Amino acid sequence: MRIVLHIWRQRNANDKGRMARYEVPNVNQEMSFLEMLDVLNEDLIARNEEPVAFDHDCREGICGMCGCMVNGVAHGPQPGTTLCQLHMRHFKDGDELYLEPWRARAFPVVKDLVVDRGAFDRLVAVGGFISATTGCAPDGNAILVPKEKAELSMDAAACIGCGACVAMCPNASASLFMGAKLAHLGLLPQGQPERYGRVAAMVAQAKAERFGACTNIGECEAVCPKEIKLEVIARMNRDFLKGSWTGRGALRDDAEEVSKKPLAGSRR
Amino acid sequence: MSSIAIQPLTRAVRFYEAPIGKKAVMAVTGIVLTGYVVAHLLGNLQIYSSNPEQINKYAAFLHNPANAAALWAARGVLLLCVILHITAACQLWLQNRAARPFRYYKKDDVPNAYAARTMICSGPIIAAFVIFHVLHLTSGAVVRLQEIGPNEPNVRANVILGFSHYPAISAFYILAMGLLCLHLYHGVWSMFQSVGASHPRYTPMLKRVAAIAAILILLGNISIPIAALAGWLTY
Numbered sequence: 001m002r003i004v005l006h007i008w009r010q011r012n013a014n015d016k017g018r019m020a021r022y023e024v025p026n027v028n029q030e031m032s033f034l035e036m037l038d039v040l041n042e043d044l045i046a047r048n049e050e051p052v053a054f055d056h057d058c059r060e061g062i063c064g065m066c067g068c069m070v071n072g073v074a075h076g077p078q079p080g081t082t083l084c085q086l087h088m089r090h091f092k093d094g095d096e097l098y099l100e101p102w103r104a105r106a107f108p109v110v111k112d113l114v115v116d117r118g119a120f121d122r123l124v125a126v127g128g129f130i131s132a133t134t135g136c137a138p139d140g141n142a143i144l145v146p147k148e149k150a151e152l153s154m155d156a157a158a159c160i161g162c163g164a165c166v167a168m169c170p171n172a173s174a175s176l177f178m179g180a181k182l183a184h185l186g187l188l189p190q191g192q193p194e195r196y197g198r199v200a201a202m203v204a205q206a207k208a209e210r211f212g213a214c215t216n217i218g219e220c221e222a223v224c225p226k227e228i229k230l231e232v233i234a235r236m237n238r239d240f241l242k243g244s245w246t247g248r249g250a251l252r253d254d255a256e257e258v259s260k261k262p263l264a265g266s267r268r
Numbered sequence: 269m270s271s272i273a274i275q276p277l278t279r280a281v282r283f284y285e286a287p288i289g290k291k292a293v294m295a296v297t298g299i300v301l302t303g304y305v306v307a308h309l310l311g312n313l314q315i316y317s318s319n320p321e322q323i324n325k326y327a328a329f330l331h332n333p334a335n336a337a338a339l340w341a342a343r344g345v346l347l348l349c350v351i352l353h354i355t356a357a358c359q360l361w362l363q364n365r366a367a368r369p370f371r372y373y374k375k376d377d378v379p380n381a382y383a384a385r386t387m388i389c390s391g392p393i394i395a396a397f398v399i400f401h402v403l404h405l406t407s408g409a410v411v412r413l414q415e416i417g418p419n420e421p422n423v424r425a426n427v428i429l430g431f432s433h434y435p436a437i438s439a440f441y442i443l444a445m446g447l448l449c450l451h452l453y454h455g456v457w458s459m460f461q462s463v464g465a466s467h468p469r470y471t472p473m474l475k476r477v478a479a480i481a482a483i484l485i486l487l488g489n490i491s492i493p494i495a496a497l498a499g500w501l502t503y
Protein backbone atom coordinates (compact mmCIF):
# COMPACT_ATOMS: atom_id res chain seq x y z
CA MET A 1 0.00 0.00 0.00
CA ARG A 2 0.94 3.62 -0.52
CA ILE A 3 1.31 6.01 2.44
CA VAL A 4 1.81 9.76 2.22
CA LEU A 5 3.81 11.21 5.08
CA HIS A 6 4.15 14.80 6.19
CA ILE A 7 7.12 14.79 8.54
CA TRP A 8 8.58 17.53 10.69
CA ARG A 9 12.15 18.09 9.48
CA GLN A 10 14.48 20.09 11.69
CA ARG A 11 18.26 19.87 11.26
CA ASN A 12 19.16 20.74 14.86
CA ALA A 13 17.91 22.50 17.96
CA ASN A 14 18.48 25.92 16.41
CA ASP A 15 16.92 25.20 13.03
CA LYS A 16 13.43 26.60 12.51
CA GLY A 17 12.08 23.38 11.03
CA ARG A 18 9.31 22.70 8.53
CA MET A 19 6.91 19.98 7.40
CA ALA A 20 8.08 17.96 4.42
CA ARG A 21 6.03 15.60 2.23
CA TYR A 22 7.18 12.08 1.39
CA GLU A 23 5.57 9.13 -0.32
CA VAL A 24 6.24 5.55 0.62
CA PRO A 25 4.78 3.52 -2.25
CA ASN A 26 5.66 0.02 -1.12
CA VAL A 27 4.38 -0.33 2.43
CA ASN A 28 3.63 -3.84 3.60
CA GLN A 29 0.68 -4.35 5.98
CA GLU A 30 2.83 -6.46 8.29
CA MET A 31 5.39 -3.70 8.82
CA SER A 32 5.53 -1.86 12.09
CA PHE A 33 5.33 1.91 11.91
CA LEU A 34 9.06 2.23 12.51
CA GLU A 35 9.83 -0.33 9.81
CA MET A 36 7.82 1.82 7.43
CA LEU A 37 10.04 4.75 8.44
CA ASP A 38 13.12 2.52 7.89
CA VAL A 39 11.93 1.87 4.35
CA LEU A 40 11.51 5.59 3.81
CA ASN A 41 14.97 6.26 5.20
CA GLU A 42 16.64 3.67 2.98
CA ASP A 43 15.02 5.32 0.05
CA LEU A 44 16.19 8.75 1.23
CA ILE A 45 19.75 7.48 1.74
CA ALA A 46 19.75 5.95 -1.74
CA ARG A 47 18.71 9.35 -3.11
CA ASN A 48 21.49 11.01 -1.09
CA GLU A 49 19.05 12.84 1.15
CA GLU A 50 19.18 13.14 4.92
CA PRO A 51 17.22 10.29 6.56
CA VAL A 52 14.49 11.15 9.09
CA ALA A 53 15.85 10.98 12.64
CA PHE A 54 13.56 9.17 15.09
CA ASP A 55 14.19 7.57 18.46
CA HIS A 56 13.84 3.83 18.96
CA ASP A 57 15.52 1.00 20.77
CA CYS A 58 13.72 -2.19 21.80
CA ARG A 59 10.99 -2.08 19.16
CA GLU A 60 8.92 -4.30 21.38
CA GLY A 61 7.07 -1.67 23.39
CA ILE A 62 9.03 -1.78 26.61
CA CYS A 63 11.87 0.72 26.51
CA GLY A 64 10.04 4.00 25.99
CA MET A 65 12.40 5.40 23.38
CA CYS A 66 10.06 5.60 20.39
CA GLY A 67 7.15 7.89 19.81
CA CYS A 68 5.89 10.79 17.78
CA MET A 69 2.57 12.40 17.02
CA VAL A 70 0.68 10.64 14.23
CA ASN A 71 -2.17 12.80 12.94
CA GLY A 72 -2.30 14.66 16.23
CA VAL A 73 -2.32 11.62 18.51
CA ALA A 74 0.72 10.49 20.47
CA HIS A 75 1.85 7.03 19.30
CA GLY A 76 -0.89 7.00 16.66
CA PRO A 77 -4.47 5.81 16.63
CA GLN A 78 -4.17 2.45 18.40
CA PRO A 79 -4.83 2.70 22.17
CA GLY A 80 -2.34 1.13 24.56
CA THR A 81 0.29 0.81 21.85
CA THR A 82 3.73 2.35 21.39
CA LEU A 83 4.71 3.56 17.95
CA CYS A 84 7.05 0.59 17.46
CA GLN A 85 4.17 -1.81 18.16
CA LEU A 86 1.77 -0.02 15.88
CA HIS A 87 1.36 -1.94 12.63
CA MET A 88 0.59 -0.65 9.20
CA ARG A 89 -2.49 -2.87 8.95
CA HIS A 90 -4.27 -0.20 10.98
CA PHE A 91 -3.89 2.20 8.05
CA LYS A 92 -5.43 2.27 4.60
CA ASP A 93 -3.87 2.58 1.19
CA GLY A 94 -3.40 6.26 0.36
CA ASP A 95 -3.58 7.48 3.98
CA GLU A 96 -1.92 10.82 4.66
CA LEU A 97 -0.14 10.91 8.02
CA TYR A 98 1.32 13.92 9.80
CA LEU A 99 4.31 13.06 11.98
CA GLU A 100 5.50 15.60 14.52
CA PRO A 101 7.86 15.41 17.47
CA TRP A 102 6.59 15.68 21.07
CA ARG A 103 6.06 19.39 21.65
CA ALA A 104 6.79 20.86 25.06
CA ARG A 105 8.95 23.60 26.44
CA ALA A 106 10.57 20.92 28.60
CA PHE A 107 11.30 18.64 25.61
CA PRO A 108 13.47 20.60 23.16
CA VAL A 109 13.69 19.10 19.67
CA VAL A 110 17.12 17.62 18.98
CA LYS A 111 16.51 16.69 15.37
CA ASP A 112 13.44 15.87 13.26
CA LEU A 113 11.29 13.62 15.47
CA VAL A 114 13.86 13.27 18.26
CA VAL A 115 13.35 15.29 21.44
CA ASP A 116 15.47 15.61 24.56
CA ARG A 117 13.57 13.98 27.42
CA GLY A 118 16.32 14.72 29.95
CA ALA A 119 13.70 16.54 32.02
CA PHE A 120 12.19 13.15 32.87
CA ASP A 121 15.57 11.88 34.03
CA ARG A 122 15.94 14.89 36.29
CA LEU A 123 12.44 14.33 37.72
CA VAL A 124 13.45 10.79 38.58
CA ALA A 125 16.79 11.96 39.94
CA VAL A 126 15.15 14.20 42.55
CA GLY A 127 12.75 11.58 43.88
CA GLY A 128 12.51 8.36 41.94
CA PHE A 129 14.53 6.29 44.36
CA ILE A 130 14.26 4.54 47.71
CA SER A 131 16.84 4.27 50.46
CA ALA A 132 17.61 0.57 50.50
CA THR A 133 20.53 -1.25 51.95
CA THR A 134 22.59 -2.48 49.06
CA GLY A 135 24.73 -5.57 49.12
CA CYS A 136 23.07 -8.90 49.53
CA ALA A 137 19.61 -9.63 48.17
CA PRO A 138 16.82 -9.22 50.75
CA ASP A 139 15.02 -12.31 51.99
CA GLY A 140 11.94 -13.10 49.99
CA ASN A 141 8.73 -12.13 51.83
CA ALA A 142 10.69 -10.43 54.62
CA ILE A 143 8.58 -7.37 53.93
CA LEU A 144 4.94 -8.21 53.34
CA VAL A 145 3.11 -6.30 50.62
CA PRO A 146 -0.68 -6.59 50.36
CA LYS A 147 -1.66 -8.11 47.03
CA GLU A 148 -3.80 -5.17 45.92
CA LYS A 149 -1.06 -2.65 46.66
CA ALA A 150 1.48 -4.74 44.84
CA GLU A 151 -0.81 -4.85 41.79
CA LEU A 152 -1.48 -1.12 41.83
CA SER A 153 2.20 -0.42 42.23
CA MET A 154 3.02 -2.73 39.33
CA ASP A 155 0.40 -1.03 37.16
CA ALA A 156 2.11 2.31 37.82
CA ALA A 157 5.56 0.79 37.34
CA ALA A 158 4.54 -0.16 33.80
CA CYS A 159 5.32 3.46 32.82
CA ILE A 160 8.15 3.41 30.28
CA GLY A 161 8.75 7.17 30.37
CA CYS A 162 8.06 7.67 26.65
CA GLY A 163 6.66 11.19 27.14
CA ALA A 164 3.38 10.66 25.26
CA CYS A 165 1.47 12.06 28.26
CA VAL A 166 3.39 15.35 28.09
CA ALA A 167 3.11 15.46 24.31
CA MET A 168 -0.65 14.98 24.32
CA CYS A 169 -1.50 17.18 27.31
CA PRO A 170 -2.81 20.61 26.26
CA ASN A 171 -0.69 22.01 29.10
CA ALA A 172 2.39 19.87 28.44
CA SER A 173 2.08 18.64 32.00
CA ALA A 174 4.16 15.73 33.29
CA SER A 175 1.57 14.84 35.92
CA LEU A 176 0.83 11.34 34.63
CA PHE A 177 4.52 10.49 34.50
CA MET A 178 5.15 11.84 38.00
CA GLY A 179 2.01 10.21 39.33
CA ALA A 180 3.16 6.88 37.92
CA LYS A 181 6.58 7.13 39.56
CA LEU A 182 5.08 8.32 42.84
CA ALA A 183 2.43 5.59 42.93
CA HIS A 184 4.95 2.96 41.95
CA LEU A 185 7.18 3.78 44.93
CA GLY A 186 4.67 5.29 47.33
CA LEU A 187 2.42 2.23 47.44
CA LEU A 188 5.15 -0.09 48.64
CA PRO A 189 6.56 -0.31 52.18
CA GLN A 190 10.03 0.26 50.78
CA GLY A 191 8.93 3.61 49.39
CA GLN A 192 7.57 5.03 52.64
CA PRO A 193 10.63 6.79 54.13
CA GLU A 194 10.88 9.30 51.28
CA ARG A 195 7.20 9.34 50.40
CA TYR A 196 6.34 12.98 51.15
CA GLY A 197 9.73 14.44 50.36
CA ARG A 198 9.64 12.65 47.02
CA VAL A 199 6.41 14.26 45.90
CA ALA A 200 7.49 17.74 47.03
CA ALA A 201 10.81 17.43 45.24
CA MET A 202 9.28 16.14 42.02
CA VAL A 203 6.56 18.76 41.94
CA ALA A 204 9.12 21.53 42.46
CA GLN A 205 11.42 20.06 39.83
CA ALA A 206 8.57 19.76 37.29
CA LYS A 207 7.87 23.45 37.70
CA ALA A 208 11.54 24.30 37.25
CA GLU A 209 11.58 22.19 34.08
CA ARG A 210 8.66 24.27 32.79
CA PHE A 211 6.11 21.50 32.60
CA GLY A 212 2.51 22.69 32.83
CA ALA A 213 -0.09 21.89 35.48
CA CYS A 214 -2.85 19.30 35.29
CA THR A 215 -6.37 20.42 34.32
CA ASN A 216 -7.93 16.95 34.63
CA ILE A 217 -8.75 16.59 30.94
CA GLY A 218 -7.43 13.06 30.53
CA GLU A 219 -5.61 13.17 27.18
CA CYS A 220 -2.56 11.59 28.85
CA GLU A 221 -4.57 8.63 30.05
CA ALA A 222 -6.14 8.24 26.60
CA VAL A 223 -2.79 7.87 24.80
CA CYS A 224 -0.60 6.23 27.44
CA PRO A 225 0.79 3.08 25.81
CA LYS A 226 0.87 1.46 29.25
CA GLU A 227 -2.65 2.63 30.12
CA ILE A 228 -1.66 4.40 33.33
CA LYS A 229 -4.78 5.87 34.91
CA LEU A 230 -5.56 9.42 36.04
CA GLU A 231 -5.94 7.95 39.50
CA VAL A 232 -2.16 8.15 39.94
CA ILE A 233 -2.41 11.93 39.56
CA ALA A 234 -5.01 12.06 42.31
CA ARG A 235 -2.66 10.00 44.44
CA MET A 236 0.13 12.50 43.78
CA ASN A 237 -2.17 15.40 44.69
CA ARG A 238 -3.19 13.63 47.88
CA ASP A 239 0.39 12.94 48.93
CA PHE A 240 1.44 16.49 48.13
CA LEU A 241 -1.40 17.97 50.16
CA LYS A 242 -0.87 15.58 53.04
CA GLY A 243 2.86 16.28 53.07
CA SER A 244 2.28 20.03 52.99
CA TRP A 245 -0.27 19.86 55.75
CA THR A 246 1.84 17.81 58.10
CA GLY A 247 5.11 19.42 57.03
CA ARG A 248 6.60 15.95 56.75
CA GLY A 249 9.45 15.96 54.28
CA ALA A 250 7.25 17.88 51.93
CA LEU A 251 8.29 21.47 51.39
CA ARG A 252 11.52 20.83 53.20
CA ASP A 253 14.08 23.64 53.49
CA ASP A 254 16.52 22.16 51.02
CA ALA A 255 13.80 21.83 48.39
CA GLU A 256 14.93 25.28 47.31
CA GLU A 257 18.17 24.04 45.77
CA VAL A 258 16.54 21.38 43.63
CA SER A 259 13.65 23.49 42.60
CA LYS A 260 15.22 26.71 41.41
CA LYS A 261 16.95 25.54 38.28
CA PRO A 262 17.05 22.46 36.11
CA LEU A 263 19.88 20.17 37.17
CA ALA A 264 23.16 19.96 35.27
CA GLY A 265 22.92 18.40 31.85
CA SER A 266 20.00 20.49 30.74
CA ARG A 267 20.25 21.67 27.20
CA ARG A 268 18.76 25.02 27.99
CA MET B 269 15.70 14.20 52.33
CA SER B 270 15.60 16.10 55.52
CA SER B 271 12.41 16.61 57.42
CA ILE B 272 13.42 19.86 59.03
CA ALA B 273 10.32 21.71 60.08
CA ILE B 274 10.03 25.00 58.28
CA GLN B 275 8.32 28.26 59.10
CA PRO B 276 4.54 28.22 58.64
CA LEU B 277 4.71 31.23 56.33
CA THR B 278 7.44 29.70 54.16
CA ARG B 279 5.40 26.55 54.14
CA ALA B 280 2.33 28.39 52.91
CA VAL B 281 4.35 30.12 50.19
CA ARG B 282 5.91 26.85 49.04
CA PHE B 283 2.50 25.25 49.05
CA TYR B 284 1.01 27.95 46.86
CA GLU B 285 4.06 28.04 44.56
CA ALA B 286 3.33 24.48 43.51
CA PRO B 287 0.66 23.95 40.84
CA ILE B 288 -0.98 21.31 43.04
CA GLY B 289 -1.26 23.89 45.84
CA LYS B 290 -2.94 26.32 43.45
CA LYS B 291 -5.32 23.63 42.25
CA ALA B 292 -6.21 22.85 45.86
CA VAL B 293 -7.00 26.53 46.41
CA MET B 294 -9.18 26.46 43.29
CA ALA B 295 -10.93 23.33 44.50
CA VAL B 296 -11.68 24.70 47.97
CA THR B 297 -12.82 28.09 46.68
CA GLY B 298 -14.72 26.27 43.92
CA ILE B 299 -16.67 24.24 46.45
CA VAL B 300 -17.54 27.36 48.44
CA LEU B 301 -18.72 29.12 45.28
CA THR B 302 -20.67 26.06 44.16
CA GLY B 303 -22.28 25.90 47.59
CA TYR B 304 -23.24 29.53 47.17
CA VAL B 305 -24.69 28.87 43.71
CA VAL B 306 -26.89 26.11 45.12
CA ALA B 307 -27.98 28.19 48.12
CA HIS B 308 -28.71 31.17 45.88
CA LEU B 309 -30.77 28.99 43.55
CA LEU B 310 -32.77 27.54 46.44
CA GLY B 311 -33.44 31.07 47.67
CA ASN B 312 -34.62 32.15 44.24
CA LEU B 313 -36.90 29.17 43.71
CA GLN B 314 -39.09 30.65 46.45
CA ILE B 315 -40.47 32.82 43.67
CA TYR B 316 -42.60 29.80 42.71
CA SER B 317 -44.11 29.62 46.19
CA SER B 318 -47.90 29.67 46.30
CA ASN B 319 -47.49 32.65 48.59
CA PRO B 320 -46.41 35.56 46.35
CA GLU B 321 -44.97 37.34 49.39
CA GLN B 322 -42.61 34.45 50.20
CA ILE B 323 -39.56 35.68 48.27
CA ASN B 324 -39.93 39.23 49.56
CA LYS B 325 -40.08 37.91 53.11
CA TYR B 326 -36.88 36.02 52.46
CA ALA B 327 -35.27 39.19 51.07
CA ALA B 328 -36.40 41.22 54.04
CA PHE B 329 -34.87 38.61 56.31
CA LEU B 330 -31.52 38.87 54.51
CA HIS B 331 -31.63 42.67 54.56
CA ASN B 332 -32.72 42.91 58.19
CA PRO B 333 -30.16 45.18 59.90
CA ALA B 334 -29.89 42.58 62.67
CA ASN B 335 -28.37 40.19 60.09
CA ALA B 336 -26.11 42.78 58.49
CA ALA B 337 -22.94 41.47 60.09
CA ALA B 338 -23.59 37.91 58.89
CA LEU B 339 -24.57 39.12 55.44
CA TRP B 340 -21.39 41.14 55.03
CA ALA B 341 -19.27 38.32 56.43
CA ALA B 342 -20.74 35.96 53.83
CA ARG B 343 -20.15 38.53 51.08
CA GLY B 344 -16.59 38.98 52.27
CA VAL B 345 -15.89 35.24 52.19
CA LEU B 346 -17.40 34.93 48.73
CA LEU B 347 -15.40 37.85 47.40
CA LEU B 348 -12.21 36.42 48.86
CA CYS B 349 -12.98 33.05 47.25
CA VAL B 350 -13.65 34.66 43.89
CA ILE B 351 -10.36 36.57 44.06
CA LEU B 352 -8.34 33.50 45.05
CA HIS B 353 -10.06 31.32 42.46
CA ILE B 354 -9.45 33.77 39.63
CA THR B 355 -5.86 34.52 40.67
CA ALA B 356 -4.91 30.85 40.78
CA ALA B 357 -6.75 30.17 37.50
CA CYS B 358 -4.86 32.94 35.70
CA GLN B 359 -1.48 31.95 37.13
CA LEU B 360 -1.94 28.32 36.12
CA TRP B 361 -3.22 29.31 32.71
CA LEU B 362 -0.09 31.40 32.06
CA GLN B 363 2.17 28.60 33.27
CA ASN B 364 0.37 26.08 31.09
CA ARG B 365 0.58 28.25 27.98
CA ALA B 366 4.29 28.77 28.51
CA ALA B 367 4.77 25.01 28.78
CA ARG B 368 3.80 24.52 25.13
CA PRO B 369 5.31 27.41 23.15
CA PHE B 370 4.99 25.68 19.75
CA ARG B 371 1.60 24.47 18.63
CA TYR B 372 1.12 21.21 16.80
CA TYR B 373 0.50 21.30 13.09
CA LYS B 374 -2.24 18.75 13.71
CA LYS B 375 -3.71 17.89 17.09
CA ASP B 376 -6.61 15.62 17.97
CA ASP B 377 -8.64 16.15 21.11
CA VAL B 378 -9.08 12.79 22.83
CA PRO B 379 -11.19 12.82 24.89
CA ASN B 380 -13.27 15.71 23.63
CA ALA B 381 -13.75 17.15 27.17
CA TYR B 382 -15.22 20.41 25.90
CA ALA B 383 -16.15 21.72 29.33
CA ALA B 384 -12.71 21.01 30.77
CA ARG B 385 -10.92 22.74 27.89
CA THR B 386 -13.04 25.87 28.10
CA MET B 387 -12.85 26.51 31.87
CA ILE B 388 -10.69 29.56 31.24
CA CYS B 389 -13.36 30.98 28.87
CA SER B 390 -16.50 30.07 30.82
CA GLY B 391 -14.97 31.41 34.07
CA PRO B 392 -14.37 35.05 33.07
CA ILE B 393 -17.76 35.34 31.33
CA ILE B 394 -19.39 34.06 34.52
CA ALA B 395 -17.42 36.66 36.49
CA ALA B 396 -18.54 39.44 34.14
CA PHE B 397 -22.09 38.20 34.51
CA VAL B 398 -21.86 38.19 38.31
CA ILE B 399 -20.78 41.84 38.29
CA PHE B 400 -23.63 42.74 35.96
CA HIS B 401 -26.09 40.69 38.00
CA VAL B 402 -25.18 42.52 41.22
CA LEU B 403 -25.53 45.87 39.47
CA HIS B 404 -28.85 44.76 38.01
CA LEU B 405 -30.70 43.19 40.91
CA THR B 406 -28.76 44.15 44.05
CA SER B 407 -27.52 47.71 43.63
CA GLY B 408 -30.06 48.87 41.05
CA ALA B 409 -27.50 50.57 38.83
CA VAL B 410 -28.98 49.12 35.62
CA VAL B 411 -32.70 49.56 36.17
CA ARG B 412 -34.45 51.32 39.05
CA LEU B 413 -35.42 48.86 41.76
CA GLN B 414 -38.68 48.94 43.66
CA GLU B 415 -38.90 48.81 47.41
CA ILE B 416 -41.70 47.90 49.76
CA GLY B 417 -40.03 49.81 52.56
CA PRO B 418 -36.53 50.58 53.84
CA ASN B 419 -34.39 47.40 53.77
CA GLU B 420 -37.32 45.63 52.13
CA PRO B 421 -36.71 45.35 48.39
CA ASN B 422 -39.61 44.19 46.27
CA VAL B 423 -37.64 41.30 44.87
CA ARG B 424 -40.59 39.64 43.20
CA ALA B 425 -41.38 42.73 41.14
CA ASN B 426 -37.74 43.48 40.41
CA VAL B 427 -37.01 39.98 39.15
CA ILE B 428 -40.14 39.63 37.04
CA LEU B 429 -39.91 43.14 35.55
CA GLY B 430 -36.13 42.91 35.22
CA PHE B 431 -36.46 39.87 33.02
CA SER B 432 -39.75 40.32 31.19
CA HIS B 433 -39.12 43.95 30.17
CA TYR B 434 -35.52 43.39 29.12
CA PRO B 435 -35.20 40.30 26.90
CA ALA B 436 -31.52 41.16 26.29
CA ILE B 437 -30.82 40.90 30.01
CA SER B 438 -32.66 37.58 30.11
CA ALA B 439 -30.64 36.35 27.14
CA PHE B 440 -27.35 37.25 28.83
CA TYR B 441 -28.57 35.60 32.01
CA ILE B 442 -29.45 32.40 30.19
CA LEU B 443 -26.12 32.39 28.33
CA ALA B 444 -24.18 32.90 31.55
CA MET B 445 -26.10 30.08 33.23
CA GLY B 446 -25.24 27.82 30.30
CA LEU B 447 -21.57 28.60 30.81
CA LEU B 448 -21.89 28.11 34.57
CA CYS B 449 -23.37 24.70 33.81
CA LEU B 450 -20.33 23.86 31.66
CA HIS B 451 -17.99 25.17 34.35
CA LEU B 452 -19.62 23.02 37.00
CA TYR B 453 -19.97 20.02 34.70
CA HIS B 454 -16.19 19.76 34.81
CA GLY B 455 -15.49 21.61 38.05
CA VAL B 456 -17.61 19.56 40.41
CA TRP B 457 -15.77 16.30 39.70
CA SER B 458 -12.44 18.01 38.97
CA MET B 459 -12.22 19.44 42.46
CA PHE B 460 -12.24 15.94 43.91
CA GLN B 461 -9.40 14.89 41.62
CA SER B 462 -7.49 18.06 42.54
CA VAL B 463 -7.53 17.24 46.22
CA GLY B 464 -6.68 13.63 45.55
CA ALA B 465 -9.98 11.77 45.74
CA SER B 466 -10.23 9.27 42.92
CA HIS B 467 -11.42 5.71 42.80
CA PRO B 468 -12.08 3.43 39.83
CA ARG B 469 -15.55 2.61 41.15
CA TYR B 470 -16.72 5.94 42.51
CA THR B 471 -15.16 8.49 40.14
CA PRO B 472 -17.32 7.51 37.12
CA MET B 473 -20.37 7.86 39.39
CA LEU B 474 -19.09 11.19 40.65
CA LYS B 475 -18.77 12.43 37.07
CA ARG B 476 -22.36 11.48 36.40
CA VAL B 477 -23.57 13.15 39.60
CA ALA B 478 -21.59 16.29 38.70
CA ALA B 479 -23.17 16.38 35.25
CA ILE B 480 -26.68 15.91 36.63
CA ALA B 481 -26.11 18.56 39.32
CA ALA B 482 -24.78 21.03 36.75
CA ILE B 483 -27.81 20.46 34.51
CA LEU B 484 -30.29 20.74 37.40
CA ILE B 485 -28.65 24.02 38.47
CA LEU B 486 -28.95 25.24 34.88
CA LEU B 487 -32.63 24.29 34.62
CA GLY B 488 -33.46 25.82 37.99
CA ASN B 489 -31.72 29.08 37.15
CA ILE B 490 -33.00 29.61 33.63
CA SER B 491 -36.55 28.62 34.54
CA ILE B 492 -36.96 32.00 36.23
CA PRO B 493 -36.26 34.34 33.27
CA ILE B 494 -38.13 31.94 30.98
CA ALA B 495 -41.16 31.98 33.27
CA ALA B 496 -40.98 35.76 33.52
CA LEU B 497 -40.69 36.22 29.75
CA ALA B 498 -43.53 33.79 29.12
CA GLY B 499 -45.72 35.69 31.54
CA TRP B 500 -46.21 32.72 33.86
CA LEU B 501 -45.07 34.80 36.82
CA THR B 502 -46.98 37.85 37.91
CA TYR B 503 -46.55 40.21 40.80
Ligand code: HEM
Binds near residue numbers: 214
Ligand atom coordinates in the same frame (compact mmCIF):
# COMPACT_ATOMS: atom_id res chain seq x y z
C1 HEM C 1 -13.77 34.66 36.71
C2 HEM C 1 -14.34 33.64 37.20
C3 HEM C 1 -13.79 32.24 37.08
C4 HEM C 1 -12.70 31.77 36.42
C5 HEM C 1 -11.68 32.52 35.60
C6 HEM C 1 -12.66 30.37 36.65
C7 HEM C 1 -11.70 29.53 36.12
C8 HEM C 1 -11.55 28.24 36.49
C9 HEM C 1 -10.52 27.39 36.01
C10 HEM C 1 -9.46 27.76 34.99
C11 HEM C 1 -10.65 26.21 36.66
C12 HEM C 1 -9.68 25.08 36.54
C13 HEM C 1 -10.19 23.89 35.91
C14 HEM C 1 -9.15 22.85 35.88
O1 HEM C 1 -7.98 23.16 36.12
O2 HEM C 1 -9.50 21.73 35.60
C15 HEM C 1 -11.78 26.30 37.52
C16 HEM C 1 -12.22 25.31 38.34
C17 HEM C 1 -13.38 25.37 39.07
N1 HEM C 1 -14.26 26.42 39.13
FE1 HEM C 1 -13.97 28.20 38.30
N2 HEM C 1 -13.69 30.01 37.44
C18 HEM C 1 -14.42 31.13 37.71
C19 HEM C 1 -15.56 31.22 38.45
C20 HEM C 1 -16.14 30.16 39.10
C21 HEM C 1 -17.39 30.22 39.81
C22 HEM C 1 -18.28 31.47 39.94
C23 HEM C 1 -17.60 28.97 40.32
C24 HEM C 1 -18.73 28.47 41.16
C25 HEM C 1 -19.92 28.60 40.93
C26 HEM C 1 -16.51 28.14 39.95
C27 HEM C 1 -16.38 26.82 40.29
C28 HEM C 1 -15.29 26.05 39.97
C29 HEM C 1 -15.06 24.74 40.46
C30 HEM C 1 -15.94 23.94 41.40
C31 HEM C 1 -13.84 24.32 39.91
C32 HEM C 1 -13.14 22.98 40.12
C33 HEM C 1 -11.88 23.14 40.91
C34 HEM C 1 -10.84 22.17 40.51
O3 HEM C 1 -10.72 21.79 39.34
O4 HEM C 1 -10.11 21.76 41.39
N3 HEM C 1 -15.64 28.89 39.20
N4 HEM C 1 -12.33 27.56 37.41
Ligand code: FES
Binds near residue numbers: 059082
Ligand atom coordinates in the same frame (compact mmCIF):
# COMPACT_ATOMS: atom_id res chain seq x y z
S1 FES D 1 11.21 1.30 20.71
FE1 FES D 1 11.17 0.61 22.77
S2 FES D 1 9.14 1.14 23.26
FE2 FES D 1 9.15 1.56 21.17
